[in-house]
Amino acid sequence: MLGGAPWGGRRRWPRRSRRPPARRLGRFVVSLWVLMTMAFLMIQLIPGDPVRAALGLTAPIELVNARRTALGLDHPLWQQYLDYFGGLFRGDFGTSMLSGQPVGDIIATRLPATLQLALPAFVVVIALAIPLGLTFAVLTRGGRRRGSELAFTSTTVLFAAIPEFLVAVALVAFFAVQLGWFPVAGHDGAGSLVLPIVALALGPTSTLSRIVRVETLSVLGNDFIRTARAKRLPARLVYLRHALPNALTATLTLGGLMLTTMVAGTVLVENVFAWPGLGSTISQSILQKDYPLVQGIVLVYGIGVLLVNLVVDLLLAVLDPRSTIREN
Known part of the structure; x- marks a missing residue:
């Protein structure tokens, strides 16, 4: 019929x-x-x-x-x-119980320092995780190079399992105290950004690169990839034009979620490096029981999470129209 x-x-x-x-x-x-x-x-x-x-x-x-x-x-x-x-x-987040200053003014002075860590760390994660995951997917597809697959999996699992504050402490002990290459703490020039950004980006890079590899391996097994190879297209076009865009849907979703967790992870990292951002401020305000300030910072973090999720949803609707399809 x-x-x-x-x-x-x-x-x-x-x-x-x-x-x-x-x-x-x-x-x-x-x-x-x-x-x-x-x-x-x-x-x-x-x-x-x-x-x-x-x-x-x-x-x-x-x-x-x-x-x-x-x-x-x-x-x-x-x-x-x-x-x-x-x-x-009206943009009024309340008044600090201890200092009597507007909470919005305190947040406005500390938020740029937090973004100065979180946004570059996110760029580092995307710039490293996608090429790493794609490269190891190509190298290990079809069960090839078992040694490379084992080394990649073991290394990424190890780095993803270490909490940010332990990574931060280890980086300070080795690169700042032992070698003296970077400042131990504080916000003083570009050199003071390196270790906090590495501490924030190491775990998410490991996790996201594994996800990119798995998604790419799944895409490489599809019929349209075999068709592209049958047409004798250059390998560069097959992987970058056909495989990678189809593997980026899950990558984009998890990348947005990781950005929100990285912003929250700055709380511990900022305290290790005495960084003058929202993370160290909320820790101090909790200890001092300055509840309106805690309330305002939590609200800013929450709004940031919601905005990132909204942007990710809208991008997915553009890049993957299937995410907007419903049964009627």
């Missing part, structure tokens, strides 16, 4: 959703609202009086009451919720 279903009905083909970006934006807005609500509840769920905990038991009651009034904690919960959201839409 041609052109129809076996039972004589009309065949219903999967069709592409007409408004995939709108759905993705809708999910982003809902996730952002949930994130803001959870950030608001951080202070509300803290046992006891957060202002007293931050200022200490010996702080005068007048100072405690004045700080509570300044933070709006003496208002009903529903009013605090509305004031909080209204402030966020």
Whole structure:
């Protein structure tokens, strides 16, 4: 029976959703609202009086009451919720309990230092992981070069399993203390960027290169690759024009997720290198119980994660239209 279903009905083909970006934006807005609500509840769920905990038991009651009034904690919960959201839409992240400075100003001075580590580290990961994974996929396809496959797998598993802060400590001990090639800590010139970026990029590079290799091996077994080879196309065109673009879908998805984890991983790395970014700031604010500052930094990290996921979703919709197809 041609052109129809076996039972004589009309065949219903999967069709592409007409408004995939709108759905993705809708999910982003809902996730952002949930994130803001959870950030608001951080202070509300803290046992006891957060202002007293931050200022200490010996702080005068007048100072405690004045700080509570300044933070709006003496208002009903529903009013605090509305004031909080209204402030966020105006760019007001609240006020630090200890310094009395706007949280937004503190974040604005520390965020560039964190991005100065996270973004170059992400570029290093992509620039190294994709060529490594593609190269070892080509070298070891069809069960070839078992020794190279074992060396690659063992090395990447080892580096991926080591936490960033242990890598950072080892780098400091060897390259900064023993050899004296780089500064031990601090933010002083381009040389101070090298070790923190390596500490952030080593594990993700190992993980992503393994994923690229597996995805490339899967693509190399497809019929269209065999057809390209049958046409006697140069190997460079087969691997770069046909194999690599089809292997990049999973790579792009995981690369976006790794960027978010790398930003979070800066918390430990920044503390090892005394880096003046959001990571070291949130650690200090937790110890000092400066909850509005913790709240603001957590919110910035969360918004960054949501934005990266949104960009990855939109790029996947462009590069892989199959991700927008649904059954109707």
